[in-house]
Amino acid sequence: MTLKMLKMLLSAFFMCIVLTSKVTKAQKACDPIDNGPYLGVLPSLLMSVSEATEEDLRMYPLDPMFSSELRLMGVIDSVSPNGMIITPQMDYQLVDPSEIFVFETDASSNRNRIRLVRPIDRDGQTASFDDDINTLKFTLKCQPKYNTSLERLYTVHVQILDKNDNSPHFVETYEVEINELLPVGSTVITVSAEDRDLNLDGNITYSVVQIANDLNDGSRLFDVDALHGNVKVRNPLDYESLPVNQKFYNLRIQVQDAGMPSPMSSFTTVKITVTDGDDLGPFFQYTGCQEHKGACAWPEYSAYTKDVQKNKEIRLMTTKGTESTYADIQAKDMDSLSSEIQFSIIATTPRGFDLHFSISTTIMANGYYRATLNLVSEIDTNTLSNLQILIKAEEATFRRRHAIASVRFMKPEENSNTGGSSVSGQQTSSGNEITSLNLGLIIAVAVALTLIVCLSLVVIVIACRRRSPPDDKKNLMTTSGHSNGAYNEHTPL
Template sequence: MAARNSLTPQQGLGFFGLLILLCSAVLGKSQMCEVETGQTNIILDIEESRESFIGQPTTPPELPIFGDPDTEIALNLVFPKGQPIFQLNGKKLQLLQPLDRDEENLSHIVFQVSCTTRSTGKKRTIPIIVRVSDINDNAPRFMNTPYEVTVPESTPVGTTIFRNIQALDKDAGVNGLVEYFIAEGSPNSTNVEKYSADGYGTFAISFPHQGQVTVAKTLDFEKIQTYYLTIVASDRARNTADRLSSTTTLTVNIADSNDLDPSFIYSGCVSLDGACINPEYSASVPAGSLLGVLTVLPERIQAVDLDTINSPIRYSFASGMPGNYADYFQIDESTGVLKADESCGHFDGEEV
C-alpha cells in the first residue's frame, strides 16, 4: 500500500496564508506609481491666492498615487513649459508663489510628476492638471467716469435718461457679474449748493443688470436744478456677505422748460413763489382829458416769465365790460402800456 503525503488543517492554512502574502507583495509592487483612481492623469483643484498667501491646499490634498514616497517610490515634478509653480512635500503640492487667476487669466496649470519604483527602478510620467478656482477678491470698477447728463424738467416719469453706466469685475463666474442700484446719499455729500439735492428716490434703476437710469418723480427746475446720484456696482457672489462693491456719482442737471405762465408783479402785492396772487390794476380818465397813455395804479402793468429761458411776453386784453371796451382802449402787446384809443374822441362823463 503506497504512502500518501497529507497536510494537517493547520499546515494548510499556513500554506494559503503564505500564498496570499506572496500574491499581495507581487500585486503591491505592480501597483507602485499607478494612479489610485485608475485614470491616466491626475486632476486637482486649488483656490487662487488671497493677496500673497500661498498655503492653500489642493483638493484632494495629496497626489492619488500608489506607494509610500519615503520608502517605496520617488516623486519629482516636471514643468516643461515654464518655471516651477509647486513643490512636493511627500505627496502634497505646495505653492512656491501666489496664484492670481484674474490678472494672469490662469484657469488651470498643466505639468507632470515623474514616479520611480525604488525596488525595480521602473519609472513612469503622469500628467497633472490643477484647476484654479476663483475667489471673490476684486470689486467692480466703473468705466469712463465721471458721469453727467442734462435733461429737461419736462421729461416724463419713466423716461430713461442715462445708459452709459458700466463697471467691470475681473473675477470669474457669479463673482464677475455686476448689478447696479442707486443708494441714498450721505447728508454731507448733498445740498452743497443751492437748488441741489440727493437723487435717491427721484431717479431709479429698474433693471439692476443693465444700469439704465430712469425718472421716478416729476422734475421741477424752479425747485431743484442739480441732482447727485450715488451709483453702486456690486458683484453677485453667492454668499451675500462676500460681495464687493464700488460707488460713483452721476450728476443730473435739470434744464428749464417753458412750463410756467407769466406772472404780473408789482410792489406791495400778496405774492407766492415770486408771483402776485390775484393782481389788480386801475386807471382813470377824467372828462376832457387828452387821449394817450393812461396812468395805471399801483404801478405800470408788468409781467415776468418765471421760467429762466425768458420767453418773450405778449400783453393783450382777455375780456372786459362793457362789451365794446376794445373800442376805447388798447394795450401795447410788447410793453403792456395802456392807452385810450385816439379814434374814440373825447370821453363823456366824469370818469371811465
C-alpha cells in the same frame, strides 16, 4: 482526503492569491489610487487649488485651500520600498510647475499632495477672460525608487479656484446734461463697472445710494437698472426748484459683486445737470402783489377815471392794504428761457368795450415786457367807473402759456369812501390835491357855521334886550336920578 477538505484547501489557495495580488498592487509606487479619466493619451490627475497672493501664502502656507491631494501610491522622495520620484515636466507652461508647487507626502496622513508656494492671480490683469488662469496643465513623471527605469506619466490638471479678491470698479466718471422735461422712465446715462473675479465673485449689480446732507442728492429722482446700469428718471424733474447756480443732481451709485460671505463694492457719483424747459407760463409782477410760487396770484390793477383820457396812456395803480401806487403792467416768463410775451385784451365786464381800448407790448431792459393801455374811443365816466378789463400776457411759443390780470376803473371819491386808501409815491401830488380840497371844504364849512352861530347869538341878545321888564326900567331911573318925561306921561299913577 475528503472532497470537502479538498474544496476548503482550494478556496484558501485562491483567497491567498487574490489577497496577495491586491497587496502587491496597492503597494506599488506611482500607481494611481483611482483611475482618473483619460483626457488625452495619458491618464489624468485632477486637482484644484485656490488662487493666492503672496500675503496669503505667507500668512496661511498650509491652508487646505492652497493644496490638493495627489492621488498616487507611494511615498515621495522616500528611500523606503514605496519611495518614488516625482518630476513635473515643463511642457505646457512657460513656468516650471515645480516652482509653483511642491510635491510632498503629508507625514500625518501619509497622503501625497501638491501645495501652492507661489502666488497665482487667476483673474489676470484685465476684466477680460482671455488672460485668466483657470487651469495649470503639465505632465508628471513618476518613477518608483526601487526601479527608476520604470516610469509612469500622467497629465495633471490643476484647476485654479477663484477667490473674491477684486472689488468691482467703474470704468470711467460720469457726467450728463438733461432737460427738466425729460419724461419719467427715460434713460439718462448708462454706467458700467468691471470685476475681474469669476462667477458670483464677479457678478455685479448696481443700486442708488442716498447721499446724506446733500441738497442736490438725486436718489429720489433717479433710479438705476440693477443689471445693466441704465440710469433712468424716476420722478418728474423741476429745474426751478433747484437752488440758483446749482442746477444739478448728484447721483451716487454703488456697484457690488455677489461674493460670499463678504461681497465687495465701490461707488461713483454721476453729476446730472438739469437745463430749463418750458413748463411755466408768464407771470405779472409788481411790488406788493400776493405771491404764489414766485408769481402774483391775482394780479389786479386800477385807474382813476380822471386819469383816463383818449389816446393817452392810462395811468394804472396797484394797491396793497390801504396804500396805492402807480405801477406799470409788467410780465415775464417764469422759466429762465425768456420767451417773448405779448399782451392783449381778452374781455371786458360788462362786455363789449374791448374796442374802446388798445394795448401794446414793449420789452424792457430788465427782460420784462411792459403793457401800454390806451383809451381809443370815449366812454362816459359812469360807465367807465364800473368797467373791468381782463388782460392776457401770453408766451409767443407753441405752448402759448399765459396769465391774466384785471384792470378796474374808479372815481377818486370812490377810493376814499371805500376804505380810505391813498395813492403814494409818484401820485402823492394828486393825493395831496385831494386832501387839500377836502381841507378847504372843511374850513369853509367851519367858517360858515361859526358865522351862523355868531349871528344867532347877536339876534338872541337883541331880542332879550327888547323884552326887559318895567321894574328894571324904574330901578334904572332911580339909580340914575334921571327923569323921562315921555315915560312919565304914559305911566298911570
